[in-house]
Amino acid sequence: MSAQLVAEHGLTINDYEALLHLARAEDGRMRRVDLAERLILTASGVTRLLDGLEAAGLVERASCASDRRVTYAVLTAAGRTKLHEASESHMADIRAYFEGRFSSEELKQLAALLGRLPGAADAAGEDCAA
Amino acid sequence: MSAQLVAEHGLTINDYEALLHLARAEDGRMRRVDLAERLILTASGVTRLLDGLEAAGLVERASCASDRRVTYAVLTAAGRTKLHEASESHMADIRAYFEGRFSSEELKQLAALLGRLPGAADAAGEDCAA
DNA sequence: CCGCTATACTTGAGTACGCAACCAATATAG
DNA sequence: CTATATTGGTTGCGTACTCAAGTATAGCGG
Numbered sequence: 001m002s003a004q005l006v007a008e009h010g011l012t013i014n015d016y017e018a019l020l021h022l023a024r025a026e027d028g029r030m031r032r033v034d035l036a037e038r039l040i041l042t043a044s045g046v047t048r049l050l051d052g053l054e055a056a057g058l059v060e061r062a063s064c065a066s067d068r069r070v071t072y073a074v075l076t077a078a079g080r081t082k083l084h085e086a087s088e089s090h091m092a093d094i095r096a097y098f099e100g101r102f103s104s105e106e107l108k109q110l111a112a113l114l115g116r117l118p119g120a121a122d123a124a125g126e127d128c129a130a
Numbered sequence: 131m132s133a134q135l136v137a138e139h140g141l142t143i144n145d146y147e148a149l150l151h152l153a154r155a156e157d158g159r160m161r162r163v164d165l166a167e168r169l170i171l172t173a174s175g176v177t178r179l180l181d182g183l184e185a186a187g188l189v190e191r192a193s194c195a196s197d198r199r200v201t202y203a204v205l206t207a208a209g210r211t212k213l214h215e216a217s218e219s220h221m222a223d224i225r226a227y228f229e230g231r232f233s234s235e236e237l238k239q240l241a242a243l244l245g246r247l248p249g250a251a252d253a254a255g256e257d258c259a260a
Numbered sequence: 261c262c263g264c265t266a267t268a269c270t271t272g273a274g275t276a277c278g279c280a281a282c283c284a285a286t287a288t289a290g
Numbered sequence: 291c292t293a294t295a296t297t298g299g300t301t302g303c304g305t306a307c308t309c310a311a312g313t314a315t316a317g318c319g320g
């Protein structure tokens with residue numbers, strides 16, 4: 001399933017998740033640290049992940065006026081488009097996977113239970129929210 | 131949690147899982163292919179994982195009489211001991227994690243639902259089964 | 261019996277990380 | 291206002307994988 005993302009859209013799951021978090025964030029931008037926390041990655045992991053997304057033109061850097069240490073990652077128009085494309089097939093894959101194995105009642109239970117795990121501040125069901 | 135395993139016992143989660151599957155298998159041995167399937171790794175991943183475990187003396191190679199292509203991975207006594215040690219703290223960690231977040235009723239639901247996912251042929255709850 | 265495909269495994273190259281060490285800018289303490 | 295700690299970020303090195311290619315054995319169909 002994550003292989004689908006790579007094959008069809010050239011995105012790692014973490015690439016995808018990064019774009020997704022950015023799309024949901026205010027102004028489509030986040031500090032690298034915060035992104036790291038969301039993705040459960042180290043700072044260095046985020047640096048290199050964003051290196052790739054920047055090279056692909058899907059995100060840009062922006063500096064912060066009030067704190068010169070931080071550099072924001074900002075979603076570009078191309079990034080937003082890419083996310084939408086990828087989201088379409090990826091969400092369908094996920095949906096098919098779970099709906100093929102669980103009833104909608106069971107899915108509700110699972111969502112309720114697993115939603116309480118740390119790092120689950122999200123994803124009510126609809127797509128990329130942007 | 132997987133960091134605990136590495137820090138306290140020098141085992142990757144996959145190292146641990148490999149020992150666990152071997153311990154549960156007949157005669158403590160498995161073909162590398164079958165181990166790969168269980169661990170959701172490629173053949174080459176297993177080769178290198180076992181390289182490490184062999185170097186540590188936790189598993190050994192054995193050849194198959196009826197098919198000279200296959201090499202078995204066999205759990206050594208040291209491997210079994212190591213598994214028991216690691217199992218103790220690892221199971222406790224897992225238990226603490228889930229019991230801290232879910233009631234026993236909820237845990238039963240989760241086990242029933244998630245147990246239906248592919249690759250869940252296992253782990254009724256007790257430790258390393260050996 | 262001979263080629264052909266499939267299976268079990270290994271090896272070389274590349275990728276996605278983590279960790280530790282580092283620099284720069286900001287907060288806090290004295 | 292300096293001195294120290296804290297926070298945001300990048301970089302070098304090591305590790306755990308994957309994929310593609312290669313070797314060896316096994317099991318065909320003709």
